[in-house]
Amino acid sequence: MINSDCDKCGRCNNKSEKEVSTCESLFTIQVYSENTPVLLSQISAVFTRRQVNIETLNVCASSTPGVHKYTITCVCTEEMAKMLTKQMEKRIDVLQATYYTDDQLFILEAALLKISTPVLLENPEISKIARIHGGSFVEVNPVYATLEKTGRTEDVLSLYNKLNDLGAVLQFVRTGRICITKGTEEKLDNYLAKRESERKNK
C-alpha cells in the first residue's frame, strides 16, 4: 500500500536508521556493477528472497567504461529499500546501489502504441489526444499506425488510458524508467576515485 501522506517518505539515504519510514512507496534503485555474468540473477534474487516485486528494470552499459547500470523500481518500505541496497552491495561485483524517491530524480520512459489505421481515420479524437500528449506517429500504413511517446510514467499511462478508452490500442509496450539524479554529486565517480586511491596506497 502506498501511503502518500507519510511525512517520513522521500528523504535521502543518509538519515538515521531509526527514522526511516515504514510506509510503502515507489522507490527507484540504481545499481552500478562490473560487467560480469550472473549478476542480473543475483540482483533479482535479492528482491525475490525478500518478497519484493520488481516493477520495472532497465539494464545497460553506463557512461563509465566496463560498468553496467541497473535502474530498478519497486514498491516497498524505505527500510526495505535500504536493506535491498545493502544486500546488493554485498555482492562482490556490485560497485554501488542507491535508492531514490521520485522527487530526487529526472525520470523518463518510452512507450510504443500500435493503433488500427481504420479506427484512427474514423475517430479524429485519437490524433488530437496523441498530439496533446506529445506523442508522434513514427509509422503509418493501411493496417496500423505506430505512436511513440516519451515522458514521465504518468504521462505515458495517461496517453495509453485515454486511447484505450476509445478502443484504439492494439499493442502497448513500455521501456520501464530511466533516470538521472538531480544534484551535482556523482556518487559513482566519487566511489571509483576513492577506491583507486586506496588501490594505489595499498
Added chain:
Amino acid sequence: MTENITGAEALMRSLEHEGVKTLFGYPGGSIMPVYDALFDHKQTLNHILVRHEQGAVHAAQGYARVSGEVGCVLVTSGPGATNTITGIADAMIDSTPLVVICGQVGTSLLGTDAFQEVDLVNVTSPITKWSYQIRRPEDVAWAVSRAFFIAKSGRPGPVVLDFAKNAQVAKVDYKPENVDFIRSYTPDPRPTEEAICQAVKLINSAQRPFVLVGQGVELGNAGNELLQFIEKINAPAGCTFLGMSALSSDHPLNKGRLGMHGNLGPNVMTNKCDVLIAVGMRFDDRVTGNLQKYARQAKIIHLDIDPSEFNKNVKVDVAVLGDCKKTLKLITEQVAPANHAEWIAGFDQYEKKEFDSVIDNAIHPKEGPLRMGEIVRKVSEATKNSAIMVTDVGQNQMFACRYFKFTKPRSVVTSGGCGTMGFGLPAAMGAAFGASDRTVCLFVGDGGFQMTIQELGTIMEHRIPVKIVLMNNNYLGNVRQWQEMFFNHRYSFTPMVNPDYELIAKGYDIPCQTVTKREDIDAAINKMLTTDGPYLLQCAVMEEDNVFPMTPPGANIDEMLLEFNNDKGC
C-alpha cells in the same frame, strides 16, 4: 617466468601458491583431468577421499573453523556438485571460508542438458560470496587467487569455482596471480572516528553495560582485544553459540550463552541493561526471540565488518563498521575504566536459579538414566576444557553447547545458522586435520550420525583421531521435545529404530564401547581419550530428556522456561 601447462596443472600450482595443504574431495567424470594432475602433487596437496561430497564440504568447514585457513573441496559436476550445496549454504550463513572447486562439462556442451551438467553457478549464487565459471585455462590462476582472497577476507564465506572440462585440458602459459584488491569489494572497511566517538560516549555513560560476543571475534582473531575491552569497562558478556570459545568459559565476566537454549542470566539481563554492545554477531532470531521486546530499554552499539548486518534485525543507535580487532582496540583506548560490580552481581541470582532448577540435575543427576548434560561435562573436564567441541544438530548440540567448557579459541565447530543434521561427523574429521595437535570430541545423536555415517570409512582409512560420543536416545530428540511441548505430545515420526552401532563400528574397524550405567562413564571416557586414533563411545541416554531452559519460539527472550509443565502448556 611462465610455463606452458594444462588448466588442471595450473589449478594444482595455483592451490599450492595459495598455501593449500589439505583438500577434501571425490573424483568423477568432469574433474578427471584435475585428479590426474593431483596424482603428481600428492606430496604437497594432502587429498582426503571422503565417502560422499556432502562430507567433503563439512570436513572443509571443520578444517577452516579450527585452523582459520580456507577449507578446500574438489568434486565433479552434476550430482557431485549438487551434493555440496547443503555444506555451502551452511558455510555461507556461518561465515566459514571455503573454496569449492567443481568439475563442469566442456563449454561446447553447456546448456545442452549434457550428462552430469548442472547450472552450478546459478544454483549456488545466492549461497556463496562469489560463484564463477572457469571457461578458459587462462583464467585459472586469476580465478583461484580471487576465490581465496574473497573467501578469507572481510566477512568470510564460501566461493564456488565451476571448472569446465575443456579448460582443464587446454594448455596455458601459467603465471601465478596475487589478487588482493577488487574495486567493487571493500573487505576491510575503515572505522569512522565519529562512530568510535559515539560508541565511546555511550559506553562511558553506561551504568549497566552488557557485551554480546559473536563469532566475528573468533574470525577477527580479536579474543585479546575483547578481553581488554570488557575488563577495562568491567562489563559482563554473553556469547552466541558460535562465539563461545572467543572468551574463556571460566572468565568471571563471561556470564554464559545467549539465546533460546542459552543461560537465564544473559537472556534476562539483555532486557535489563542500559547499553548493549554487540560484537561480531548478527542478532539471529534464535538469539533475540521476539524482536518487539528485545533490549528495547537499551541503547545499542553494533560492531561488525559487514554493513548489511546493521539494522537488519535490530535497530541500533551506533553502528561501528570495521574489523573488530581494530574497532575494539580503538574503543578500548578511549573509554574510561569503570566498575560495575553491583550490576555484575545481579547475574548471580539468575545463575543460582538456573543451577538449582536445571544445571545441577543435568550434570549431576543422582538417579535415573544417563543424561546428555553429564556426559558432555565429564568429557569436557576430562580434556581439561581444552578440546575442540564438534557437534551435530539437535539436543546433542544444545546439551554440548550448554555444558562443554572452553579455554582456547577456535574450539567450537557446530552448525549454527543452517542447523545441518549430519554436519558433525565429517566436520570433526576436518577439525582433526585442521588442528592435529588438539583433541577433537564430537557429540552426535543417533539421527544425525546416520545422515553422514559413511564418513566412518574416511575415518577408518586415515585413522583420524575423532572421539565420537554418540548420545543415543532412540529419538530425533529435538523434534520430539517440540512435539511434546507444542504439538500435544504427538510423536510423529521421531522414534528411531537404530542399528547395532557396535557392529557398525566393528565393520569400520573403529574401537567402540557402550555405556549404560553412570558408574561406568568416567572409565569409558578415559579409555576413549587415551586410545590412539578414532573411538566411538555410545551412551544410552534418557529417551525423553528435554533441553532447558528454553525460550519458546516467538516468546520474549527473557521469558525462559525452566521446566515444562504438561498441565499448563506453554
